[in-house]
Amino acid sequence: MQIGKFSCVFFVLFATAALAQTAIPRKLRGKLKTDFATPEGFYVINLKTEQAEITDEGGYFSIAAMVGDTLLFSAAQFKGIRVVLTSDDFGEKLFSVQMVPIMNQLNEVVIRRHNDINAVSLGIIPANQKSYTAAERKLKTATSLNPTASAGSMAGGSISIDPLFNLLSGRTAMLKKELIVEKKETYLAMLDEMFDIDHYINKFKIPLDYVKGFKYYAVDNDKFTKILDQKNITTTEFLLGELATKYKEIIAGENK
Structure with missing residues (x-):
């Protein structure tokens, strides 16, 4: 009878210890793998705790988790992968997940090259010119110092005082606010599409x-x-x- 009681107590203590080990969050260290891209900046999300981490340049990550938690691995142009963690995932070996790219299959692709026809060749924009939004163009114009040739100046040239005037008059601050508003409107439009x-x-x-x-x-x-x-x-x-x-x-x- 005493042996039976001792065995029962031992089993309860052992089960409690084992349960405690699985109930305490631990750091899970892992690595994401891809065949076509560097897995940097991929998201690792614990759906139970709602904690999110981002992989480094080598695809490595570290996140708090425990047995039974579900991890979501996600990145643009890759399929989202969900993994329910088991005790084996917390072993000495590095936890690894192979990411699968999203492939868009087309029935037929016909390519006609017109490399000689573009905005530069048509004279619409100069070569190597950076594209700006309307708000960005206004802000750039208001804050840029534009040297211009001037034979009558002592230094052999002059600089536009518009940026200084814009700064003192508050126009630059106004244009910066316009740029912020434009970006927010862009983000709102993106949400409406999603x-x-x-x-x-x-x-x-x-x-x-x-x-x-x-x-x-x-x-x-x-x-x-x-x-x-x-x-x-x-x-x-x-x-x-x-x-x-x-x-x-x-x-x-x-x-x-």
Whole structure:
């Protein structure tokens, strides 16, 4: 009888210790692999804790996780991969995941080369000219010092005083604000292309009257806009979910 009780107590203690080991988050170190690209800047997201990490230039990452957690591996032009972690994944060997690119198959591709016809050859723009948006062009014009030849000046040339005038008059600050507004409008348009209004209401549980405000709230977040620039719908939606939770807390506080 004593032996039986001892065995039972030992089993309970052993099971408790084993359970405790699996319940404590540990650092999972791993590496992403690809056949066609350097796996730098890929996202590793723990869907349970909502923690996100980014791979370094070698594709390596480190993230807190435990047995049973689901990790999402995501990047632009690659299929999202979900992995449910087991105890074997926390061994001495490096945890590795092979990323699969998204291949768009076309029925037929016909290529006709017209290399001699372009905006430069047609005289529309000078060679090697950088393209700017309307707001960027205005800001560049207002802040650039443009040396011009002048035989009557002592130094053999003169410099436009427009940038100094614009700085003192506040026009430069105004143009910088215009550039910020233009970028936000671009981000808002990108969101409209990715998700319709029903997605915000049904998926993120944002009230209809607050959807527009939530979009502005999202594009004010620098971390989010960096993700949005990559046009990765999976990661964008994940971060929108995080922002939606915070935004609903703000709404609740305002309605008290």
